[in-house]
Amino acid sequence: MGETVTFWVLAVASVAAALGLVFSRKAVYSALMLGVVMLSLAVLYAVQDAPFLAAVQIIVYTGAVMMLFLFVLMLVGVDSSDSLVETLRGQRFWAFLAGLGFAVLLALGFGNVVFAAPTGLAAVNQAGNVPSLAEAIFTRYVFAFEVTSALLITAALGAMVLAHRERAEAKATQKDLSRARFVAFGETGANPASLPGPGTYARHNAIDMPALLPDGSISQLSVNRHLARHTEELLEERSGELDASETPVAEITEGENSK
Amino acid sequence: MTTHYLILSALLFAIGGIGVLIRRNAIVVFMCVELMLNACNLAFVTFARQHGNIEGQVIAFFVMIVAAAEVVVGLAIIVTIFRTRRSASVDDASLLKY
Numbered sequence: 001m002g003e004t005v006t007f008w009v010l011a012v013a014s015v016a017a018a019l020g021l022v023f024s025r026k027a028v029y030s031a032l033m034l035g036v037v038m039l040s041l042a043v044l045y046a047v048q049d050a051p052f053l054a055a056v057q058i059i060v061y062t063g064a065v066m067m068l069f070l071f072v073l074m075l076v077g078v079d080s081s082d083s084l085v086e087t088l089r090g091q092r093f094w095a096f097l098a099g100l101g102f103a104v105l106l107a108l109g110f111g112n113v114v115f116a117a118p119t120g121l122a123a124v125n126q127a128g129n130v131p132s133l134a135e136a137i138f139t140r141y142v143f144a145f146e147v148t149s150a151l152l153i154t155a156a157l158g159a160m161v162l163a164h165r166e167r168a169e170a171k172a173t174q175k176d177l178s179r180a181r182f183v184a185f186g187e188t189g190a191n192p193a194s195l196p197g198p199g200t201y202a203r204h205n206a207i208d209m210p211a212l213l214p215d216g217s218i219s220q221l222s223v224n225r226h227l228a229r230h231t232e233e234l235l236e237e238r239s240g241e242l243d244a245s246e247t248p249v250a251e252i253t254e255g256e257n258s259k
Numbered sequence: 260m261t262t263h264y265l266i267l268s269a270l271l272f273a274i275g276g277i278g279v280l281i282r283r284n285a286i287v288v289f290m291c292v293e294l295m296l297n298a299c300n301l302a303f304v305t306f307a308r309q310h311g312n313i314e315g316q317v318i319a320f321f322v323m324i325v326a327a328a329e330v331v332v333g334l335a336i337i338v339t340i341f342r343t344r345r346s347a348s349v350d351d352a353s354l355l356k357y
Binding site: 003004007011014015018019021022027030031034037038041044045048049050052053056057060061064065068069072073075076087091092095096098099100102103106107110111113115118119120121123124125129132133136137140141144148151152154155156158159162163165 | 260261262263264265266267269270271272273274275276277278280281282284286287289290291293294297300301304305307308309310311312313314316317319320321323324325326327328329330331332334335336337338339341342347350
């Protein structure tokens, strides 16, 4: 009875999280959904007489693999969203249909099989789950285990070789950067000084509050563009306040907003 | 109960497969592959209990190791491609086509 309840709770949670993984627009949400699926599966392993695998699932998957995914997401850019252009026409529809058909086929196939009551691993796990696993791995599967260690070393070396980058030219010094800024100023008139800090003259000093310029307008340059969600709200708010005093809300757009 | 676990495993595998086919972000595609591997592991563990045989768990353990190695190399490849092409979309890496 307890197992049934656990199963249904976790089954619903994991299928919902898997759907969220596939259909959420942001990659970070997908990663978190994957974490939910992996944790649910870890509990399902524990329920099914596999406590060692449950621990390994949590340590290796939700610990190491998910962290790696999040690291690479941050490196590659969280805002690199999916393109909506379909290179193959109707590919999404047919992929969805194929996946659905595959699921129905497998589910019907499993649904038609009649299984006897599970034998259970109580007899095998008499000495404990870890000793019986160790006995299998280090006797019958010892060669596979050794090959696995070679695979892991190869993977670590491969990752280092692939991710390593030789610096082709010397690193730009402060002098070079300053010179480049003034060359840009001479050519395009880009502001050579540092960008205004956020919220210096505003009512809040949060990092995502834009600074007010002396004439009361808002400096778009003062906020990182990824954090700028408050800017438009504040613009509206301020334009309401300032309508009476006839001060225009100017947007400063000169220069590259690269802060 | 075995049937329930197997159907859950099949559902997760199919959802992962749909994700691999319809998503364009290479990292999300990778996550969907991980989901498929996890679904297979669930089936292995279920059959291990059904037949009272520890070898299903041994295979699931090896699948986890191989999946970890695969993630390391795959993500390194994605980072390398992103560095040269400034894009993590699987549609952009199509130079061999032309």
